[in-house]
Amino acid sequence: MIRYKAIISYDGTLFAGFQRQPSMRSVQGELEKTLQRLNSGEQVQVHGAGRTDSGVHAYGQVIHFDLPQDRDLEKLRFAFDTQTPDDIDVVSVEKVSSDFHARYNKHLKTYEFLVDNGRPKNPMMRHYATPFPYELDIEKMAEAIKDLVGEHDFTGFTASGTSVVNKVRTITRAEVSYDEKSHLITFTFTGTGFLYKQVRNMVGTLLKIGNNRMPVSQIKTVLETKDRQLAGPTASGQGLYLREISYHDEMTKGD
Structure with missing residues (x-):
């Protein structure tokens, strides 16, 4: 598995917060739905550096996720960005070591x-x-x-x-x-x-x-x-x- 780190921004107005929640729209939920489509239907878990509450916005939220393939970074960023809803933007994507964790690294x-x-x-x-x-x-x-x-x-x-x-x-x-x-x-x-x-x-x-x-x-x-x-x-x-x-x-x- 290849670990990827991404910087995302989002307008929090229509989200119940970053964290995935049952029957409520979340940033994490939308990102995971997009990555599942990009990963041939296989589920992908997104880990965020922190949780933002309902209505809170972000310019530089950091996430990481694992994919089985070694992807071209700009093609991955472009696909990820264009297939997420308009109130989320994928600013950058890079490969990181397998021990990187968006939340737990200092x-x-x-x-x-x-x-x-x-x-x-x-x-x-x-x-x-x-x-x-x-x-x-x-x-x-x-x-x-x-x-x-x-x-x-x-x-x-x-x-x-x-x-x-x-x-x-x-x-x-x-x-x-x-x-x-x-x-x-x-x-x-x-x-x-x-x-x-x-x-x-x-x-x-x-x-x-x-x-x-x-x-x-x-x-x-x-x-x-x-x-x-x-x-x-x-x-x-x-x-x-x-x-x-x-x-x-x-x-x-x-x-």
Whole structure:
């Protein structure tokens, strides 16, 4: 068997999430249906680097899968791309070693979260940015977001009911920017991994801070107390994008 790694992008609007689900449309399910057709009807299992929720988008999701044949990479990418639905794009395909695993190999993930701060909100962005048509202090959010950088226990930013025991994660980059022309605010987070709804909960807290309904120190308070009730609400999923995944061997090339 030959193992292939692919980078895919998708519009998450009409998906119930990345993970295959019974009787619901998923990114994994659509990819596996396409690969089955390309593999003479034989089933092919797709493994993703991470799961995205309903409505969440991706520019750089990474998957891997095995095929019995050694395929021409561009022909495989083209066939894979053109036979998947229009809301999925196959950006690249490459061969990797048989021990590569999209999820378990060490990597960094980068997420972006878009907020439409326009008044009135832009209807064209309703599936691609979370509307927040209220006054926001960008400088306060820029100051507060710095407290997320580093290794922390993110229990206070985790959705209730998660089964993950170890909630310590490392964030290497946390930034916020504002585009005056489009009225879009972009939050960017890079880290070793993120807990269920962690990014959306961090954004919800930062928006409360920017709206002067929480102090700038609230991020520190939530991290120290590990109390979810002290964080902001969960921001809606349509503003979230899986931007990029960088694997350890890619990050160290040239060192």
